[in-house]
Amino acid sequence: TEEFPKIHTKEWEKMNASKKPTIDWFKDSKYGMFIHWGLYSLQGGIWKGKKMEEMRPPFVAEWIMHAAQVSRNEYKKLANEFNPVKFNADSIAFLAKEAGMKYLVITSKHHDGFALYDSKVSDFDVMNTPFKRDIISELQNACNKQGIAFGIYYSHNIDWMDGSDAQSVEFAMRNPDASDHEKTFGANTWDPSPNTFDDYLQKKAFPQVKELMQNYPGMKMLWYDMPWRMKPEQSFTFYKIVYDLQPQIIITERIGNGFGDYFIPGDNVIPDDRDKITKPWETVGTHNNSWGYKSYDNDWKTPDEILYWLLEIVSRGGNYMLNIGPTSEGVVPDQSVYNLLEVGKWLKINGEAVYGTRKWKITKEGSTQIQMKGTGDRKKQGFKNNFAPEDFWFTEKNGKVYAIAIKYPESEALIKCMSINLVGNIKSAKMLGSQSSLSWEQTDKGLKIKLPRERPNKYGYVIEISL
Ligand code: JFZ
Numbered sequence: 001t002e003e004f005p006k007i008h009t010k011e012w013e014k015m016n017a018s019k020k021p022t023i024d025w026f027k028d029s030k031y032g033m034f035i036h037w038g039l040y041s042l043q044g045g046i047w048k049g050k051k052m053e054e055m056r057p058p059f060v061a062e063w064i065m066h067a068a069q070v071s072r073n074e075y076k077k078l079a080n081e082f083n084p085v086k087f088n089a090d091s092i093a094f095l096a097k098e099a100g101m102k103y104l105v106i107t108s109k110h111h112d113g114f115a116l117y118d119s120k121v122s123d124f125d126v127m128n129t130p131f132k133r134d135i136i137s138e139l140q141n142a143c144n145k146q147g148i149a150f151g152i153y154y155s156h157n158i159d160w161m162d163g164s165d166a167q168s169v170e171f172a173m174r175n176p177d178a179s180d181h182e183k184t185f186g187a188n189t190w191d192p193s194p195n196t197f198d199d200y201l202q203k204k205a206f207p208q209v210k211e212l213m214q215n216y217p218g219m220k221m222l223w224y225d226m227p228w229r230m231k232p233e234q235s236f237t238f239y240k241i242v243y244d245l246q247p248q249i250i251i252t253e254r255i256g257n258g259f260g261d262y263f264i265p266g267d268n269v270i271p272d273d274r275d276k277i278t279k280p281w282e283t284v285g286t287h288n289n290s291w292g293y294k295s296y297d298n299d300w301k302t303p304d305e306i307l308y309w310l311l312e313i314v315s316r317g318g319n320y321m322l323n324i325g326p327t328s329e330g331v332v333p334d335q336s337v338y339n340l341l342e343v344g345k346w347l348k349i350n351g352e353a354v355y356g357t358r359k360w361k362i363t364k365e366g367s368t369q370i371q372m373k374g375t376g377d378r379k380k381q382g383f384k385n386n387f388a389p390e391d392f393w394f395t396e397k398n399g400k401v402y403a404i405a406i407k408y409p410e411s412e413a414l415i416k417c418m419s420i421n422l423v424g425n426i427k428s429a430k431m432l433g434s435q436s437s438l439s440w441e442q443t444d445k446g447l448k449i450k451l452p453r454e455r456p457n458k459y460g461y462v463i464e465i466s467l
Pocket of ligand 1: 225226284
């Protein structure tokens with residue numbers, strides 16, 4: 001980041017300015033779908049009978065090639081088995097729509113180097129599988145039909161097939177105790193590509209990003225991953241290739257060296273109020289504990305837990321992009337579908353309190369949950385579904401404040417919103433999804449509101465307060 005002002009500042013600022021409409025759209029959209037899908041989905045986290053946890057961390061299924069130290073030749077053969085005949089782009093776009101998501105980002109190429117689209121740059125692509133269908137194109141068309149904005153993830157830095165020296169170093173970036181890692185798991189034994197990093201950039205990554213820009217017009221976002229080891233000039237080139245062909249696209253700051261348009265606090269990380277975030281931001285979340293499909297991980301975030309993440313994030317002014325990992329057949333696991341649709345039902349009634357809102361001066365009251373930091377097992381992070389009726393999250397929009405609760409009070413129909421008394425001047429209050437206007441009383445202990453008997457959705461409610 002320190003290096004960034006030294007190169008192309010003026011040019012970058014000009015390019016950055018062209019993205020204003022997309023940034024505004026992004027800040028209003030709030031909720032999106034992330035899709036991790038590729039050859040690794042065939043294994044579901046198991047390589048020759050061994051689970052990832054018996055091999056090398058990180059234990060996310062899209063890292064199976066690294067975890068099992070699979071040689072490039074052996075890994076390449078998986079392409080002969082890739083035939084997800086049940087994949088239906090329309091039903092995935094429809095799922096996103098019904099889930100209340102406004103955009104969708106799919107892995108066009110992950111760290112294993114396999115392209116899910118028709119690439120003329122590399123043979124290691126979906127057209128060289130029995131499936132022979134351009135997944136990126138099908139999904140983009142399906143999203144266009146549903147009015148879901150479309151974007152792609154592209155692993156610009158790590159490419160185990162064609163990149164260089166991509167061994168446990170990536171892990172070292174995240175884990176300062178990499179030497180322990182080597183002691184525990186041994187040195188890497190696989191055969192990384194002989195290409196230099198620069199060869200890889202010139203011959204594969206830059207040309208692939210360019211062809212993606214040429215072949216899939218009208219995209220909204222590009223999710224580059226892993227800023228580690230990128231030189232400022234290289235990050236800049238990745239930014240400019242996109243700008244030259246699709247100037248509206250906004251780019252993650254994981255491009256490296258400060259060139260991104262929006263900030264990613266970390267995987268499954270809700271930023272702390274004290275973090276000084278200057279760019280629009282997005283938290284990405286796993287649904288279980290893996291991005292790619294993991295056959296034995298059934299530790300799904302429940303609907304109210306997903307709602308909790310969404311509220312924590314939106315009340316702080318950010319976006320939430322929640323992941324699905326389709327199987328080798330191209331289907332989304334049932335529990336994942338069910339949970340997304342449950343949240344979608346909540347959003348159909350309460351979406352007013354989410355979309356287009358901004359951070360209010362108070363983000364939250366009540367103290368049920370803790371801050372969660374870091375990727376990984378959410379139970380280890382201390383998550384319990386123990387929401388209380390005293391917990392409220394707040395957002396604001398057009399002179400209205402939304403007080404959002406995940407839990408109804410059990411017997412009393414009277415709730416107290418302590419924070420609201422700070423604003424004075426209340427004109428009216430109502431519950432979203434209910435016709436009756438509510439009576440309220442401003443006390444020195446906060447706003448007391450008498451709730452209607454209706455329960456528009458089982459996962460809590462929103463009081464819309466007009467000021
Ligand atoms: C990366 C990938 O390695 C992973 O497979 C997945 O695609 C995820 C969305 O992104 O993993 C990261 C990258 C950066 C951080 C954590 C995980 N980080 O900065 O905390």
